[in-house]
Amino acid sequence: MSVRILDLLRAAPGRARPILDHVSLDIPDGAFVALIGPSGAGKTSLLRVIAGLDAHDGGQVFLDGMRMDQRPARERGVGFVFQNYALFRHMTVADNVAFGLSVLPRRQRPTRAAIAARVEELLALMHLPDLGGAYPHNLSGGQRQRVALARALATGPRLLLLDEPFGALDPMIRKSIRTWLRALHDQLGLTTILVTHDHEEALDVADHLVLMRDGRIEQEGRASDLDRAPCSPFVMAFMGDMARFTGTVCDGLFQPDEAGVLPFALPASDGAAEALIRPHEIVPRAEAGPLALVHGVARGGLTPATARLADRTVDLVLPTALLPAASSGVGLDISAARLFREGVPILLADRSDH
Structure with missing residues (x-):
């Protein structure tokens, strides 16, 4: 799924600067893009506007060439993984993964057997085949992250949005999880947008970096472009x-x-x-x-x-x-x-x- 952002504006009441200051960005189908930058740069806000979770004050969002910024989140076909995973504590792992399918309108909702098969397929894909009956509090941080990812993928989205998904993980397993995520992206043919403040993390998984600052895109391109030819001292400093x-x-x-x-x-x-x-x-x-x-x-x-x-x-x-x-x-x-x-x-x- 391709993503096109045109002149996106999100105002911030009481603040001199907008949260998103006329941002434009093109992401081709199948790309893995990392939105990087310091805290307050506008990365998560941009991700949430693309998903339809936050309103905006100007500009347009296109998914596969269709304007989507006036449609609700449930109609955009987007999977979203939150920073804190946002799993339902009172639900089993299987019920968490099945949630997006079980709340679809009746005409679109798969049968119980189809939902159960989809959950089993995703848990196997996430290397969690025997944990369907467990609850989130029984899982490690890495396991909870994979359950959240399985839930985001349950409805078959072609666009996956990840908001700081590695932040709560032990540093010793973060690298292996990133490698696995990149392989999953390639295997499923997704378009993936990752928000992170860690440029090393972005370098491990992304094809294209978008460095944001104060609600604007400071520079975008391959990591080698930003390193060899930074457009500002800020870019140079952020990259290492x-x-x-x-x-x-x-x-x-x-x-x-x-x-x-x-x-x-x-x-x-x-x-x-x-x-x-x-x-x-x-x-x-x-x-x-x-x-x-x-x-x-x-x-x-x-x-x-x-x-x-x-x-x-x-x-x-x-x-x-x-x-x-x-x-x-x-x-x-x-x-x-x-x-x-x-x-x-x-x-x-x-x-x-x-």
Whole structure:
């Protein structure tokens, strides 16, 4: 099921900014999209408007080319998994899964036998074949999540909406659950939209990321697009650890303001600029500066390190083989940088082959 959002607006009484500020977004059939961003960005609000659970003040929602924003939630053919799973405590697992089918209008409602068969099929799909008679309080967090997912899928939706579905899970099982969810998405041919504030979580499952901020879409694209060519320092910071170096471009050379950070060539216009750099894109060079380097504990062939500048420290992540023998007299060489001027990107400089 394709999703198209046009100029969606949701006002917030008493607030200067809308909850959703003229959001437009196209999601093709079969895509797995992650809505990411900090708390209050508008991610869950957008998901709930698509589902028909929240009203909006302007704009349109299309599902498979049909306008749906004026129709009630039950007519949209959407499955929704809430952050807290929202299972009915007084119902067994089987009754929870069957709920959406059992409350359909009589003309659309399957027979009891058909509902029971569907529940059995879904519990097997969720690897919960023997838990139909259990109650939610008897289940682990991961099991409750899968029951909530089975309930959302019971009516056969082609669009699945997930609101922070991993938040209550033990960190040790979150990764395996994410891998399983991605496989389920592919197996069922769903279109899936996941809300999360964790970009690492999004990278594990999604094809396409939509980064939101203050009710707007800041940037969307593949993870590699947002990482290599962020449209703002906010995007760069949200996608992972980074270091900032202010400086000046003069005659094709970026000269950092801080001692110990080595200048590097790049084809940008002259003037003040800010270079944003990932920790693994900084290489310490022995006898190239005045800095001291403190090594962390090596893991998997990589070693974290900290360079001590005059007024701050900068974190690095290095292949252990590239660590300089001396821990002093070090200069920092930049292998790649995203250059910004007054918050606007002006250049991506990749010197990884230098």
